[in-house]
Amino acid sequence: MKIFVSQLNLKIGDLDGNTQKIVRDMERARKSGSKIVLFPEMTICGYMPEDLLYHHTFIESMTEHLEKIVKESHDLTVFVGLVRRNTDGGVNGLYNSAAIISNGKLLRFYDKWLLPTYDVFTERRYFDPGKELCVIEVEGKRVAVIICEDIWQHARQTGPAQYLRDPIEELKKENIDLLLNLSASPYQYQKPDTRVEVCAKAAKTLNCPVILCCQVGGNDQILFDGYSVCVNANGTLRQLGKGFEEDYMAIDIDAPTCTCSFEYDPLGDLYRALVMGVRDYFQKQGFTKACLGLSGGIDSALVICLAKEALGAENVLGIMLPSQYSSKESVTDSETLAKNLGIETLHIPIEEPFNSFVFLLKPYFGNKPIDVTEENMQARIRGIIIMALSNKHGYIVLSTGNKSETALGYCTLYGDMCGGLGVIGDVMKTKVYKLCRYINREKEIIPNGIIDRPPSAELRPDQKDSDSLPEYGIVDAVLQGYVEQNLSIDEISQKHKIPLETVMGLVQRIHRAEYKRRQGPPILRVTRKSFGVGRRYPIVQGWM
Amino acid sequence: MKIFVSQLNLKIGDLDGNTQKIVRDMERARKSGSKIVLFPEMTICGYMPEDLLYHHTFIESMTEHLEKIVKESHDLTVFVGLVRRNTDGGVNGLYNSAAIISNGKLLRFYDKWLLPTYDVFTERRYFDPGKELCVIEVEGKRVAVIICEDIWQHARQTGPAQYLRDPIEELKKENIDLLLNLSASPYQYQKPDTRVEVCAKAAKTLNCPVILCCQVGGNDQILFDGYSVCVNANGTLRQLGKGFEEDYMAIDIDAPTCTCSFEYDPLGDLYRALVMGVRDYFQKQGFTKACLGLSGGIDSALVICLAKEALGAENVLGIMLPSQYSSKESVTDSETLAKNLGIETLHIPIEEPFNSFVFLLKPYFGNKPIDVTEENMQARIRGIIIMALSNKHGYIVLSTGNKSETALGYCTLYGDMCGGLGVIGDVMKTKVYKLCRYINREKEIIPNGIIDRPPSAELRPDQKDSDSLPEYGIVDAVLQGYVEQNLSIDEISQKHKIPLETVMGLVQRIHRAEYKRRQGPPILRVTRKSFGVGRRYPIVQGWM
Numbered sequence A, B: 001m002k003i004f005v006s007q008l009n010l011k012i013g014d015l016d017g018n019t020q021k022i023v024r025d026m027e028r029a030r031k032s033g034s035k036i037v038l039f040p041e042m043t044i045c046g047y048m049p050e051d052l053l054y055h056h057t058f059i060e061s062m063t064e065h066l067e068k069i070v071k072e073s074h075d076l077t078v079f080v081g082l083v084r085r086n087t088d089g090g091v092n093g094l095y096n097s098a099a100i101i102s103n104g105k106l107l108r109f110y111d112k113w114l115l116p117t118y119d120v121f122t123e124r125r126y127f128d129p130g131k132e133l134c135v136i137e138v139e140g141k142r143v144a145v146i147i148c149e150d151i152w153q154h155a156r157q158t159g160p161a162q163y164l165r166d167p168i169e170e171l172k173k174e175n176i177d178l179l180l181n182l183s184a185s186p187y188q189y190q191k192p193d194t195r196v197e198v199c200a201k202a203a204k205t206l207n208c209p210v211i212l213c214c215q216v217g218g219n220d221q222i223l224f225d226g227y228s229v230c231v232n233a234n235g236t237l238r239q240l241g242k243g244f245e246e247d248y249m250a251i252d253i254d255a256p257t258c259t260c261s262f263e264y265d266p267l268g269d270l271y272r273a274l275v276m277g278v279r280d281y282f283q284k285q286g287f288t289k290a291c292l293g294l295s296g297g298i299d300s301a302l303v304i305c306l307a308k309e310a311l312g313a314e315n316v317l318g319i320m321l322p323s324q325y326s327s328k329e330s331v332t333d334s335e336t337l338a339k340n341l342g343i344e345t346l347h348i349p350i351e352e353p354f355n356s357f358v359f360l361l362k363p364y365f366g367n368k369p370i371d372v373t374e375e376n377m378q379a380r381i382r383g384i385i386i387m388a389l390s391n392k393h394g395y396i397v398l399s400t401g402n403k404s405e406t407a408l409g410y411c412t413l414y415g416d417m418c419g420g421l422g423v424i425g426d427v428m429k430t431k432v433y434k435l436c437r438y439i440n441r442e443k444e445i446i447p448n449g450i451i452d453r454p455p456s457a458e459l460r461p462d463q464k465d466s467d468s469l470p471e472y473g474i475v476d477a478v479l480q481g482y483v484e485q486n487l488s489i490d491e492i493s494q495k496h497k498i499p500l501e502t503v504m505g506l507v508q509r510i511h512r513a514e515y516k517r518r519q520g521p522p523i524l525r526v527t528r529k530s531f532g533v534g535r536r537y538p539i540v541q542g543w544m
Helices: A015-031 A050-054 A056-073 A167-174 A189-205 A268-283 A298-311 A329-339 A351-365 A372-393 A403-408 A429-439 A448-452 A473-482 A490-498 A498-514 B015-031 B052-056 B056-073 B167-174 B190-206 B267-283 B298-311 B326-339 B351-365 B373-393 B405-408 B429-439 B448-450 B472-484 B489-496 B501-510
Strands: A002-007 A036-038 A077-085 A094-102 A106-112 A134-137 A139-147 A178-183 A208-215 A215-217 A222-225 A228-231 A235-242 A247-252 A290-293 A317-318 A344-348 A396-399 B002-009 B036-038 B076-087 B094-102 B105-111 B135-138 B141-147 B177-180 B212-213 B214-218 B220-227 B227-233 B237-240 B247-252 B291-292 B316-319 B343-348 B396-399
Touching: A002 A208, A015 A036, A015 A056, A015 A247, A015 A372, A015 B212, A036 A094, A036 A178, A050 A056, A056 A094, A056 A106, A056 A268, A094 A134, A094 A139, A106 A139, A134 B373, A139 A167, A139 A403, A167 A189, A178 A189, A189 A208, A189 A228, A189 A235, A189 B094, A215 A268, A222 B214, A222 B448, A235 B316, A268 A298, A268 A396, A290 A298, A290 A372, A298 A317, A298 A329, A298 A429, A298 A448, A317 A329, A317 A372, A329 A344, A329 A448, A329 B316, A351 A372, A351 B351, A351 B373, A372 A396, A372 B351, A372 B373, A396 B396, A403 A429, A403 A498, A429 A448, A429 A473, A490 A498, A498 B015, B002 B015, B002 B212, B015 B036, B015 B056, B015 B247, B036 B177, B052 B056, B052 B326, B056 B076, B056 B094, B056 B105, B076 B177, B076 B212, B094 B135, B094 B141, B105 B141, B141 B167, B167 B190, B177 B190, B190 B212, B190 B227, B190 B237, B214 B267, B220 B267, B237 B247, B267 B298, B267 B396, B291 B298, B291 B373, B298 B316, B298 B326, B298 B429, B316 B326, B316 B373, B326 B343, B351 B373, B373 B396, B396 B501, B405 B429, B405 B501, B429 B448, B472 B501
Parallel strands: A002 A036, A036 A077, A139 A178, A178 A208, A290 A317, A290 A396, A317 A344, B002 B036, B036 B076, B141 B177, B177 B212, B291 B316, B291 B396, B316 B343
Antiparallel strands: A002 A247, A077 A094, A094 A106, A134 A139, A208 A228, A215 A222, A228 A235, B002 B247, B076 B094, B094 B105, B135 B141, B212 B227, B214 B220, B227 B237
């Protein structure tokens, strides 16, 4: 028996477009001789529509689209994801479900049991937990279906949550031949590997193959890496979908057991994740062109490389906006980089508008010395120019702030924080370097000068990041400990042998910068804890 | 028996400061001859610490502060709110609890049953639901305690949620003499009235008095109005805490039943809510001074009045930033307004920087006609100037956008959207007018010219809002129907007799502006659905 796994890139709320893809892949399945078709979680609406789910017309329209899918299913057995009403009385009145279609009819639903409500997940805001297992017979085989998180509790990989039920454990008594899982499992650094382990654990417990169909693509901040998984009953990896693109697989589970190896490349995956995130943010909105400020620093160098890969050199504009504090190398290195990439640049010095603002504001600054005000003014003048070009020519501005500076507020609100998308806002400075070296692995695309020069905002004479911050190795260790792992200050200090007061100072800066981040652009999420929708802290608080 | 109700203004995460207030009011209670002291929900940590709850040191510190409170309690029976670990195995591992202290010892805990996870609430992200009722005996009376949402299900006033249990219904068999409720019930327009009704319904069902102790004050976007409630067993209102300030009441429930009337003034409450929101956002951060752009329009006029009331005239700076498109009346009316308020102003024309940017960018704009780019540039130049003054002198910038323009994106990102706090971002234009007339109810503080002049952004010659938008009566009706009530386009069209295509056009604009709002300042929430943390929509989506 062949199972067709349809790893789709879905657009949130685009019920028509998503349904077309579903119908297309049912046809593909038929041609491949498959009996079963497995789609990702929330296939019809994409993951995650959030408060669109509060609109009753949205839910009703999903039901109508399901009917269309049923009509096109013919002799296939189809597992397709959607949201449906819970009419049995529940707190929220909705289920996150899989519709099971068989012989051209809607056979039944399976409703997700485990509803993640941590990090970027908000499922308890909308859904009620399902309570029934779902096992159906297909060509003499007992096939069970579950949805995403349902498989993770068994491997104790459910973030801060420990669910009270474990569907895998409860399926043991059902003596099943195959487990299917509709997933929308977000990418994060080093996660694809974990996902395979989680499937293997379930397969071994149930002594049957497990097939997990993943969503792929970027939806705002959330990136789905694909990598749909099929493991054999003994837990070995049998087949893997492609990473970071749509894919399909027709898997014959009656064929002799075979294995494949997972050529896992975390840094390459991170690169592809970011490229995909940029591409989908543009494509799904119908935009093609991006612009960004090119400072001569390593962050904008990385972002312009990612933008070129995502959108094509002809759709990217690099804008150099030097001031009196910009080094000559910053400008020449930027030019070399753009030339290496085949990207057009503009060169718009900001000295004149800067001096005119300084003159204009002199009477109102009194005798106060030059300070961060003047630095922010430069960043904001650059923001005005970049936004003006964006408005006039229809570019989306890419923001180039990395996670380390975003964490500490070492950035200017309405200045360099301008942009429609924070491309590397979840990439720490130390990893920015790694990605640049990854890009340069075969030839020098990013000039070595950009990589080797000590980081500087170039907003005052001879400024260095190290004037204001500890070295990035320390910043990033604290950041990872505090933001990504919720370690205490003591634990971080001991683990990394960093003085307690340094850790405390950095943690206080992280909290103090909350007000800036709240107004920052959406950030592509690539770690277990990104700034943005998955991290909720008060702005005004007295803890730190 | 006297019950002391301590209606406190708490700062999130300020465990020391909050504990001091708790200890202070236990002393007050003792002096008043009270036996029982009732505090608001999450007294020790303030509502709502959000992801601070993931830090184990935060939870541990709360326990330590509770011990301090126990030591200071002496002969009182105290009901104090906090977050504690659920050690019995739960999904999230935390409870939202009331500690019950009696005879100088920690007697037991009550754990909240109903955990709101809609709108601004995220309790299922952190907490497990309690399962046990809690009735204790105090001076021969059977006293039950519940927490906030626990009382709302009985009145079917729980937003989109319908809980499966109703603690009031289950308390019926317990034959209690008094019900206590620790609350952190956020203000919204016309809600104080509802809260009294909800208490009355529980009192009548249980045939006993109900006392609900509310938190008061502003915590970021969330405003707590206070108005702690005591209703008699027959559901009549017995006593009410003050609105929008700290208060305490010593209520003798053995005294003859008396009633009080609720002089309910929705518009006055809205005014006080906004003033409190501004004041607390500043005070709790240790800031005193605000500045804002004064355009001559009605929105900035309202905000400067609110700022004066919140911070004092001497702490507010109005900045006039006229361009070639500003009318003479805008400037003179602004001056009159500032004079009426006793507020200092600056007058910084932006023509020069605007012309210099136009000149600088001319080569890059090609032959493209003047469009919204030039309008945005003006708004952003104003943003630079206001932010520069803020940076140099330590002002927090108040953003003046109203809910109608925020909804439709009729505002400039990084321009007039600059600011630390969106004071009236949840007040629709039609209500902005009402508030201005409320301020002018005794004398003309806001010049009538500002109120009567047709709204205009003054970013091009003879511009009027009505060039780009339907009249605000229509905008606000659609906004209320779609954003606040989740009505469908058809329903809104029929209800308000607005053409379907007008409704559709406005709804599409609301969705298209999502990217702007995501980068807007935090908005004081005063309706049942504000933009900000309580409203979660994807930026990229294909539904509308």
